[in-house]
Amino acid sequence: MEYTKLTVEKQDGYVVAAINNPPANALSQAVLAELNSLLDECLNDDEVRVIVLTGTGEKLFSAGADIKEFASIRAGNKPRISGHDVFLKIENYPKPVIAAMQGSAFGGGNELAMSCHLRILSASAKVGLPEVKLGIIPGWGGTQRLPRLIGKTKALEVMLTGDPLTAEEALQYGLVNKVVPAEQVLPEARALAARLAKGAPIAMREILMAVTRGLNTSLEEGIKIEQAGSAVVFASEDAREGATAFLEKRPPNFKGR
Structure with missing residues (x-):
């Protein structure tokens, strides 16, 4: 299918999909819908054994949910597609999904990354769940996945203060697999995807x-x-x-x- 909010590139054995929703790569309904379609398409393609998710631009993997859509949700309009559903699909996906975080990830962007199986982060990036500063809570699985990944004590500190973790801290606490310079994030992810694509x-x-x-x-x-x-x-x-x-x-x- 054709994508407007994702830039999709198929390689030998894997797919690289970049969120393309400037300026912050917000996870709008359109982005979530295309992510969901990508997962379905790759699931039925035997030539695709691994998916790499990244973001366009240098500063942000994704800043999270589209704040402009919040007003509609508050008015009682049910979202057409839920971040919960898409992220659960990623977590339960039968093929490895790698988050190549060339920039920072906040809120829903971090929740998206946490639902992936493996994560590579830029050394200059930060990750966090700042929802409490907006008077809300992480709503796409963050309250459940972050404690499972880094432990209850640190996870509560991150969510209750809303303060982000540096790349070094994210690596230290086991939130990401590897930290590399920003320009090496996607090459590292590609190399890992190519290696996994040759596996069983x-x-x-x-x-x-x-x-x-x-x-x-x-x-x-x-x-x-x-x-x-x-x-x-x-x-x-x-x-x-x-x-x-x-x-x-x-x-x-x-x-x-």
């Missing part, structure tokens, strides 16, 4: 599922989820290919079957 799609799908679902249940139930995933993986052609390639001392050629 079924195994990665089951890892994503086991971790995401397992964290929301008991250890015992999580083990059951893992065991079910193991059964699926061991019955796949990819598992046989992986073992054969290891014995033959060659790179495996995973087909996702």
Whole structure:
């Protein structure tokens, strides 16, 4: 499909989608709708094994929700598409989704990044949930994902003060996987996506599922989820290919079957 709020580029094995909604890359209804469509489109495309989400411009990955649309919501108009739904779809997505944060991410922009599986952040950027300063709360999963990622104590400090974390702090607390200079964010994300795209799609799908679902249940139930995933993986052609390639001392050629 054609996108107007996303710049979509398909590479060998992965897609790079940049939010293109200047000046702040706000997550308007139009942006959320296109993100949702992108996820559906890539889900049904076997050639796409990884998605990289980034933003256009140097300063902002995304400043969050479109404040101009708040008045309509306050008036009782239900949003056509919910950030909750889109971000849950990303979190439960069966293919790795990487946030390439070339700039700062605030509010909903940070909540979008937190729903992704992996995050690379610019060394000059900041991330935060400043909603309390507007008299509201993080409304697209921030109150739930941030404590799960960095722990309750620090998460409460971030949300109650509304003060952002520096890139160094975000790395220290485990909010992001890597911090690099701004100009290296997208190349780093591309390199990681290319590497993952050569991996075993079924195994990665089951890892994503086991971790995401397992964290929301008991250890015992999580083990059951893992065991079910193991059964699926061991019955796949990819598992046989992986073992054969290891014995033959060659790179495996995973087909996702």
